[in-house]
Amino acid sequence: MVTAAELLSTAAFTDGKYAQAFPSFGSERMGAPVMAFCRIDTQVIRTREAVTHPDVLIVQDPTLLHQVELFAGISLGGYILINSTFSVDDLGIGEVLKSMPSDHVCVVPASDIGVKHMKRPIANTPLLGAFAAMTRVIELASVQSAMRQKFHGSLGEANATAAKEGYDHVITYLDQERSDQHHARAN
Amino acid sequence: MRVQIEGSQAVAEAVVLCRPEVIAAYPISPQTHIVERLSRMVKQGDVGRCQYLNVESEFGALSVLIGASAAGARTYTATTSQGLLFMTEAVYNAAGLGLPIVMTIANRAVGAPINIWNDHSDSMALRDAGWIQLYAETNQEAADLHIQAFRLAEELSCPVMVCMDGYILTHAYEPIDLPDQAGVDAFLPAFSPVQVLDPSDPISIGAMVGPEAFTEVKYLAHRQHLRALTLVPEIAGAFEQQFHRGSGGLYAAYRMTDADTAVIALGSVIGTIKDTVDELRDEGIAAGCLKIGCYRPFPATQLRTALEGVSRVIVVEKDLAVGIGGIVSVDVRMALNGSPIPVHTVIAGLGGRSISTESLKQMVRDARAERLSEPHFLDLNVRVVDEELARRYEQRRAGPLAEQLIRAVNAIGTKVI
Numbered sequence: 001m002v003t004a005a006e007l008l009s010t011a012a013f014t015d016g017k018y019a020q021a022f023p024s025f026g027s028e029r030m031g032a033p034v035m036a037f038c039r040i041d042t043q044v045i046r047t048r049e050a051v052t053h054p055d056v057l058i059v060q061d062p063t064l065l066h067q068v069e070l071f072a073g074i075s076l077g078g079y080i081l082i083n084s085t086f087s088v089d090d091l092g093i094g095e096v097l098k099s100m101p102s103d104h105v106c107v108v109p110a111s112d113i114g115v116k117h118m119k120r121p122i123a124n125t126p127l128l129g130a131f132a133a134m135t136r137v138i139e140l141a142s143v144q145s146a147m148r149q150k151f152h153g154s155l156g157e158a159n160a161t162a163a164k165e166g167y168d169h170v171i172t173y174l175d176q177e178r179s180d181q182h183h184a185r186a187n
Numbered sequence: 188m189r190v191q192i193e194g195s196q197a198v199a200e201a202v203v204l205c206r207p208e209v210i211a212a213y214p215i216s217p218q219t220h221i222v223e224r225l226s227r228m229v230k231q232g233d234v235g236r237c238q239y240l241n242v243e244s245e246f247g248a249l250s251v252l253i254g255a256s257a258a259g260a261r262t263y264t265a266t267t268s269q270g271l272l273f274m275t276e277a278v279y280n281a282a283g284l285g286l287p288i289v290m291t292i293a294n295r296a297v298g299a300p301i302n303i304w305n306d307h308s309d310s311m312a313l314r315d316a317g318w319i320q321l322y323a324e325t326n327q328e329a330a331d332l333h334i335q336a337f338r339l340a341e342e343l344s345c346p347v348m349v350c351m352d353g354y355i356l357t358h359a360y361e362p363i364d365l366p367d368q369a370g371v372d373a374f375l376p377a378f379s380p381v382q383v384l385d386p387s388d389p390i391s392i393g394a395m396v397g398p399e400a401f402t403e404v405k406y407l408a409h410r411q412h413l414r415a416l417t418l419v420p421e422i423a424g425a426f427e428q429q430f431h432r433g434s435g436g437l438y439a440a441y442r443m444t445d446a447d448t449a450v451i452a453l454g455s456v457i458g459t460i461k462d463t464v465d466e467l468r469d470e471g472i473a474a475g476c477l478k479i480g481c482y483r484p485f486p487a488t489q490l491r492t493a494l495e496g497v498s499r500v501i502v503v504e505k506d507l508a509v510g511i512g513g514i515v516s517v518d519v520r521m522a523l524n525g526s527p528i529p530v531h532t533v534i535a536g537l538g539g540r541s542i543s544t545e546s547l548k549q550m551v552r553d554a555r556a557e558r559l560s561e562p563h564f565l566d567l568n569v570r571v572v573d574e575e576l577a578r579r580y581e582q583r584r585a586g587p588l589a590e591q592l593i594r595a596v597n598a599i600g601t602k603v604i
Contacts, residue, residue, distance in 0.1 A: 006193070009360045013191035021360040046458035048355050050541035 001060055003150070004124040005036035008131065010146035011138045012040040020045045033064060040137055056135055059083060060110070060123045062091060071096055081130050081170075083110040083123040103177045106134060108169050117162040118155070125159040126166030133170035140167045189364045194326035194356045195220030197363045198265075198291060198349075201330040203234050204371040205289075205337045207263045208378075209255035211240040211248040215270040216303050217353035218293040222265055245270040249277035249288070256286040257392050259383040261337065265291035267353055271309045272297065275316075282317025283408070284392060285382070287340035287347070289333065290318075294454065294505075295353040296538040300589035304539020305353040306505040307453065311514050317408060319343075319415050320483040321435065322453040323351040327363050331434035334366065335422050337375055342418060343411055344381045350482075352455040354539070366430055374429045412484050419481045437486040439478045440493055442468065446475025447498040448551055451490075451519060453479045456503060456535070456542050463547040474551055479515070487522035494522075499529050501554050503547070503565070505536040512562035532562035540566065571595045 002023040009021035017040050024035040037051040053073045062084040064070060071093075074080065080097065084107050088094050097105050108130045110123035118125075125147055132140045144160035151159055192200075199221050202210075210229065212222040229239035242248045245266050252262040266274065271292060281288050292310045296302040310320060321336060323329035329351040336347040351357060366374075382392055396404055416437065423435040441461050443449060450460050457478045467474040477493055479486070494500060500523070502516035511517070513532035520530045531554050536542045546566050553559045575592060579585045 006360050010191045013362055018362060019191065019360070022355070023358055045361070047462045047544065048352075048455045048459050049543045052543075 001034045001124070002036045004058070004060070004128060005038045007124070007128055007143070007146045007150060008038045008138070009040075010149065011128070011132075011142040012038075014142040014145055015138050017042055017138075018045050024050070033061075033068065054078065056081070056131065056137075058127050058131060060127065062086075065091060065093055074100075078104065079134050080105045081127055081134060082107045083127060085109045085112060103174055104134075106130065106170050106173050108166055110166060113162050113165045113169075117158045117165070122159075122162070125162045126169070129163030129166030129168075130170045132163075133167040133174070140164065143167075188367070189362055191360055192326075192363050192365075193220060193358060193360050194329055194351065195293075195358065196224055197326050197330040197365065198333060198351070198357075199224035199228065200365055201333040202263050202289075202291075203228055204366060204368055205263075205334055205375055206235060206261065206372075207237050208235075208260035209238050209240070209252060209262045210234075210264065211242050211251040211255075211262075212264045213242055213245045213248050213266070213270060215245070215267055217295060217305075217357045218265045218267045218270070218291065220357060221291060221293065225263075245274040246277055249274040249281060249290075252288050253277060253281050253284065253286055256281070256288050256380075257284070257382070257384050259378070259380045259385070261341075261378045262286075262288045263290070264288070265293065267293040268295035268297055268303075268309045271313060275313065278313055278316045278318065280393075281346045285344045285408070285411075287337075287344050287378075287380075289336045289340055290346065290348050291333070292348050292350045293353040293357045294350050302538040303353075305355050306537045306539070307350070308506050308537075310348060310350045311506040313348075314483050314514070317345070317412065318483065319345055319347040319412070319419075319481070321347065321349050321419075321481055322479065323349065323356060324439075324455060324457045324478060324480075326351075326356050326359060326361050327432075328434050329356055330363055330365065331426065331430070331432070334371055334375060335419075335426055335435050337378075339415065339418055339422055341378050341380075342422075343414055345408075345412060345415070350454065355455045364430075364432065370429055374426060415481065415484050416486055416489075435480055437479075437481045437489050438493060439480060441476040441478070443475035443477060443493060443497075445473055446496075447473045448555060449475050449477050449494055449497045449500045450503060450547070450551065451477045451479060451500060451515070452503040453482060453515065454505065456505065459542055459544060460503065460547060463544045463551070466544060467548055467551055470548075472551060472555070482515070485518050485522070487518070490519065490522045491526070494526075494528060497528060499531065499554055501531045501533055501550065501559075503533045503535050503542070503550075505534075507534050507537060516562075531559050533559070533565055534562055535565035568596065 005021040009019035012019035019040050021038040039045050053075045055075050056079045059082045110126040111121035113126040114122035128143045132138050132143050143163050147159035148156040226239045229237050248264045256262045294307050296306045297308040321332050332349045336349050340347040427433050460476045464474045464476050502519050504515045506514050508514050516532040
């Protein structure tokens with residue numbers, strides 16, 4: 001999670017933007033809930049206050065969905081990406097998210113994509129690819145370049161490929177949504 | 188070279204550019220990333236003939252550096268919180284002996300209750316130990332201050348603490364312009380000690396001094412320390428000339444020219460305060476911000492001049508002197524001695540509590556309406572405090588305070604407050 005925020009900030013930096021990434025540390029043990037934050041701007045970022053109203057929320061561990069008030073601070077018009085193989089309704093959060101436009105909420109099987117490319121359920125990199133596709137705030141190429149900087153050799157390549165698959169997943173989803181809306185209007 | 192990098196890594200890189208010869212450290216959060224990186228770089232042979240000593244404690248770390256510095260080596264360590272307090276005796280000795288050691292403080296709260304998050308309780312506890320104290324606003328400044336700190340320390344033969352906010356800076360990734368080696372070599376001359384343990388020319392350092400000369404030794408140390416008030420801006424100027432970037436200095440003013448309310452602070456919260464000042468200006472409130480970059484020696488005269496014309500001063504400080512309130516605000520009041528300008532103390536950000544623009548704006552509005560208590564605790568959870576006070580009034584064996592309050596606010600380890 002902390003690495004995801006770091007990579008996101010590096011990608012934004014590569015795109016010529018200003019970025020500030022930082023973790024929120026709790027008890028440092030494997031499995032404990034962890035949050036990390038990233039601000040991206042076209043101007044110098046001065047503030048150091050906590051992020052309480054994110055524009056984009058990436059949920060890596062869907063088991064947290066019913067433990068913590070994850071969506072309490074999401075800003076109006078914000079985006080949500082969730083790592084899961086289930087749909088929003090199957091996850092039991094359809095009702096909570098019904099006020100959000102459907103093309104602002106996407107479920108990505110990021111852990112599966114991680115296993116496929118990196119032999120481990122690493123959800124970070126597919127989700128960052130998905131972030132690029134959904135928000136258009138950063139370029140996929142910059143996400144991939146950040147991964148190649150962080151992880152050298154074949155691991156970097158595997159991460160870059162996983163990011164591309166996360167990206168493609170969202171593009172397919174968005175195309176489907178647009179097509180559904182088009183048909184809905186046509187009907 | 189401009190890179191997106193974690194604050195701790197940037198500081199480690201900056202320290203290496205200064206060609207340290209002995210580094211001794213004991214790991215403690217949130218300082219660990221700095222010393223881990225340094226130990227790796229030394230092991231890889233990236234730091235010349237530098238030796239890295241993995242010591243048994245913080246007391247050991249600074250004691251090693253006292254010896255190494257007295258032998259003429261350029262020395263560095265980093266610590267925080269309980270680690271700094273554990274080395275307290277050596278902290279005083281390093282200053283008393285006039286040894287130009289540079290130490291990063293990754294600012295963190297001091298227990299009990301144990302808390303690993305940021306505030307300034309640690310470095311503030313040792314503000315009068317004889318070290319120069321510089322506080323970084325950003326990671327760029329943290330990196331730059333280390334390069335300035337070695338020059339300052341060695342020119343004065345006085346140790347320097349570079350204080351940077353734990354986690355908020357040490358663990359934040361942001362764009363940083365890392366100086367090149369040639370630039371640092373041109374800016375920072377080789378260490379030329381004023382005293383050195385040399386077997387071919389034996390001396391002793393550390394004599395016992397009785398009442399006949401102790402006052403004079405201390406007086407001269409004070410005089411020497413105060414020279415930093417001239418040197419800090421000079422060195423910041425030389426740094427800007429070399430690297431074309433302003434960093435450091437005794438203080439920095441932001442929108443102070445026509446300000447009626449000045450907010451004074453140290454460290455990374457200055458960034459949030461600048462945003463707050465801009466928003467208040469949009470509301471028509473003439474706020475300004477004054478950053479104290481060098482806290483020891485204290486630039487009293489300079490601050491007094493910078494505060495001329497304001498109607499009130501609010502000191503936002505990440506520390507608490509139990510039994511009196513503020514620490515920095517007491518010094519600011521001394522700087523304004525005889526002046527009618529009221530100084531408010533605001534205790535904020537203790538133990539890592541986020542300081543928000545919203546709360547800072549309300550604080551300024553309250554100060555202007557003369558509604559601030561003294562000292563004022565920003566975002567104090569009054570309900571929980573009142574309930575606990577009532578409970579303690581009714582019950583003699585009320586139990587441990589920390590455990591009770593955790594239950595009362597239903598906090599979990601990772602909750603953002």
